[in-house]
Every structure is written in structure tokens, then in C-alpha cells.
Amino acid sequence: MWSMALRNLYRDRRRTLTTVIAVGAGIFAVLMFLGYIRFVENSLAAIVIYRDANAHVQVYRVDGPEQLAATPAKYSLDRQEQALIHQSARGLAHFVRASDQLVGVGVVQGDEGSAVFLGRGIEPEFEAALQAESPLDFAPSVMDEHGLLLTRQLQDLLGYPAPGAVLQLFSASYANRMNAIEATFSGDFSTGIEAIEDKGLKAPLSLLQSLYDTDAVSRVVVQLDDRAHAGAFRDQLAAELQRRAPGRFEVTTWDYPQIGQLYSSFMGFFNMVFAFTGSVIFAIALTTIQHTVAMNVADRAREIGMLRAMGFGRGRIAGLFVRESLLTTLAAALAASGLAYLVIFALPYTHIETQLPRIAEPARLTLGLPLGWTLSAIVLAGLGIALGALITARKRVGGKVRPGRRGMPLIQLLATASCLVLAITLLPATPVRAETAISEAAAVADVPEEATLRQWLRQADLARGGWGSYQWTLRIHTEDPAGATDTxxxxxxHEGRALAKTTAPRRYRGEKILIASRAMWYAKPGLRKPVSISPQQRLVGEAANGDIAATQYARDYSPEYLGTVQLNGVDCHKLKLTATTSDATYESIIYYLDIRTRLGIKAEFLTASGMPFKVAHFEYGNRVLVDGEQRAFVSSMKIVNANFPERFSLLEYARVAPASPSDSLFSLDTLMTL
Known part of the structure; x- marks a missing residue:
């Protein structure tokens, strides 16, 4: 039967060649697509493992991947935990090296501008070894012990600082205190991820630890000899850590959703595309074979009749056509495979680069096609085509042609369906009768004029030290998941300007915060120049406390009267304050003034969506003598996080007295010398 199948194929060489070309093109397309899938998968994996410095396995505190960004101090690893992880990982198979890493955010400033950074503190030796084994072409600059690596997009935001330029990093420490350091710009790198390419910063681990004032790290990463061992290594390391420190650690791999989110999301989508495309190509090849078999049956009716007369059954004749289909598929597969591997071999010499979606850097196109994938694709195609040929041949051989109604052509069917969908879409919707609710008009209360409201705000600002010239001692007690702090x-x-000098704890003496002309500056010993604090940075930590305490309601906000309410038994005017300048930290504030004293007793600081972000409560237990008159002055201010009430700062004012500080005290030029 096989020899007969070969003779039949040779006898009708033109049809055989056409079928081989059609099936071969389909198999070649599938193999090329498999190679491209392999290329994309390898590129994404390399970016996650090497460019983003995640290595193959990561160890966090329990719930660290989800909670580390919100409360880094609580979910960081201390020195003892770091040592335990290194010791446990070093004894397992496939271990190459391990390193501590610290992840954080802040602001980097240069002479020409400033920008938000998403930084990673890495040990320089580990970084060099990891990047040396990266399969990607783009090699980052070498990191030294005191230098910073910035992405090119971040350099653009900073005005392209020259190599060796001194940059300032500013952020909140793990104790929720402001801190700043200086470092030199030493080179560039790429995160590989388009979404964060304009924020990427790498620094030596010790440098970033000094910025956040901690010896803890965010995680420990482990590099293996092959990423194929990542899953097994994770299980072994997790079991060992669970034995030595139950319930303390969480071990992940590079493709964990929180770590390799780019890889997981993109490959999930790409696999769906491949499944759909592969199905279409397979269906085309199968249809081609079925059509060829059907035509063979119709053209070879005399031959089939002769075979039936010689005693061949329907099954044997159908088997003949199946053999012909298999031989055709085999020839097409051999040709397609040879051409595919030839293209794969020649492709690296063309130096073609391609840009993958959401990837920051171009990648050199190098396809990879394992032999197992090729054989699997050929076997699957052969089985499908053989099955299709068998069904078609058995149906046609010996069957009777019965006249029937003419079927509706596919084009006509699609056109009819499209018209129906269009008609349904364009049908006028049933009008819905809108019922207009008639509400009773509320009585209009007397609304104070804007000038009166501004006078109230100015009076309240005076009682908080917003205007006039004073001096006092301020103690701030802060409760936070990182712990309690006192400063x-x-x-x-002096007339809307303020200078705060840290006097305790002793290690922070010399730190200064200057608030002048709607700007805030931070300085400490060791910095070349003060650090500007942006409005966004004033939302957290010490900056938020100082910003709220120094907010000028009368100067920076336009008041709107909302009526009267009662708070804790106190009758209050309720005002909505809307920022009149882009320099204001908060777009709007709900402010409550005591009707009797016109002093502010509560302020709700709103987000852009109108939700409370922080809430401040004021008390006025101090008295200060001004122009021979005793006036109430704020004695305490409690600033509470509206979403997490357990996080708050209590500001206590003491030794309040009128003063006449010189203007030079509030000058940026003299801030570093005070």
C-alpha cells in the first residue's frame, strides 16, 4: 500500500507539489512562530532576572512582596535574618551567589532639575557578576562603591548631568524622618521595563542604606546556575527556612507575579495569541489536505471502482489516501524544518533588532527552536492531517451523491448576519420617560461675605503662628508601624516664614527645615547645598507635619461657606478652602472654625478625588502677649492619617513668646551656615 501511495503521488506530481507547498508553508509558519515565542520568552526572562536584578530566587519577610512598599521598616530583613538566609541558601544544590538588596523611592536632584526615582541598592560585586552572565546585548556601566547609575530617561529629566556630577538623593527614612545624601553620577543602565524607565536608579547597597538610615534590607536574592532549577530550589530553601525560623520568611522565584509581573502578564497574552494563530494555521493545513483528498476521490473514480472490483474494501482504499496524506505531510515537514533551521542559523548574522511591547531597550532578534518542539509540531500536524484525510476518504469512497438544496454561500451568510447585527444596533432605543423629581427649596441661610471669611482665616492663622513673629519649642511624637519617634x-x-532646627535626638542635631515663599528646604551637615522639598514630598513624614503646621489658609486658599455644624459639642462654621496657587500641597481643605472664638479646631486635608487624606485637630492652651493683649495660641496639634488612624503625629507647642528674628535667619543663602 505504501508503494502504491508513492506511485499515486508521483503520477500526479503537480497536485502533489502544490499540496506539499501549502502544508509546508503552514508548518514553516508554525515553527517560526514557535521560535519567536521562544525568543520573546527568553528576552522577558532575561530582563526580569538580569536587568531588573531579581536573580532567580528571592527571600522576603512573610507578606513582604505585597506590603514592603507601604511599610518598609516593618517588612525588611534585619542583619540576623540576612545571615540566616545566606547560610541556608549556600548549602543547597545549584547555588551560585546571593546578595542583599534594598528597594526604595525618593527624589534625585541635580543642578538642572529634579525627578522621582525608584531605586535599588545592590552590592557592586554581585551586580557586576550578574550582568556579566546576562544574554542581553546592552551592558550597563560598572557601578563603583560611591556612584549612581541612572537610566537615560531619568538623566534627561535631570538635564543630562556629566559623569562625576554630584547629585542629591532625598527621601523619608525608615523612622519616617527626612534625610538626604549626596553621591556622584557614574554611568547609565536600563531597567528593561518601559513603565519605570524614567525612574530607574541603582546605587551601592550601603549608600541607599544611609539614605534610609537603616542596616536592614528589603530582600535577599539568589542566583542559580540555570533558571530551570528555580522552582525546586525555592521549595528546598523555603523548607529549610521554615525549619529554622517557622513562619518568618516568604520565598519567591523570578516569575512570581509580584516579581516578574511583566513576564507573567505578557506571556499570558502572547500564549493566547499563539494558540489562536496556531489553530488557524492548523485549520488551513487540514482543510487543504481534505480538499486535496476529496478532489483525488472525485478524479480517481475509475481507479477506485477498479480497486473495489479487485476486492479492496472501503477501509483499505481510505487507508491508501491516508498514506498519501502522511507522505505528503512528511515531505512538507522535512522541507519546512530544513528551511526553518536555516533561517534560525542565518538570522544572528543579519543583526536585526526588534522592539518588544513595554520593553525599554531593543533586542537583537535571535530565534531558538528546540528539536523537541519541532518534532511535537510535526507529529501533531501529521496526526491531524491523517485523521482529516481518513474521515474525508471514508465519507467519499463508496458514498452516493444525493442532490439536495443548494447551501447558502459563506459570503452571503456573513453578509446577511452583518445586516442583521447592523439593523439591531441602529434600531431606535425605546424612549424612557424621565420623571423629574420636584424637591422643595431649602431655606437660604445668611452667608458671610468673602472678605469676612478671609478675616476669620487670618485670625485663625495668627493663633497658629502663621503670621507675626514668634519663637517656641516644638516636640513631635509620631506613632507609625515602624515604631514611635520623638523629636x-x-x-x-516671622511673617509667614519659618525655620525649624532639630535639637533632639542628639544624632539629628544640625538638621534644619526652612519654609519661605511657599517653598520648603532641608539641610543637614555634610550636604553641599540645601535640598528642595516638592509639594508631593510634603505629603509624608516630617515634611507633612511641618507643611500642615505652617499652612497659610488666608494666603493660599479661597474660602467657601458651607454652613454650621457641631463638633464634640462645639458649634462651628464649616468652610471649604480651595487652593489658589499650584504651589499649595493640598487642592482643598475642609476647615472648622469655632463660632465663638473664630479659631480653627479641625482641618480635613483632601485628595484630588475629594477624600480625606489627613485630619488635624487643634487645641489652644497657650497664651501669648501681643501688643499688651493676651491672645490664645495653639498648644497641640494632632495630625492623623485618615485611612490608618493608628498612624498619627502629636505636635506640642511650649515656651511660645514674641520674637524679632532677623531676615537673614530665613535666607536660603545662609541656611547651611546657621
Missing amino acids: TYAIAV
């Missing part, structure tokens, strides 16, 4: 400042204010 004492010496405050001097």
Missing part, C-alpha cells in the same frame, strides 16, 4: 525642634517664625 524636638527650636522654631522661629
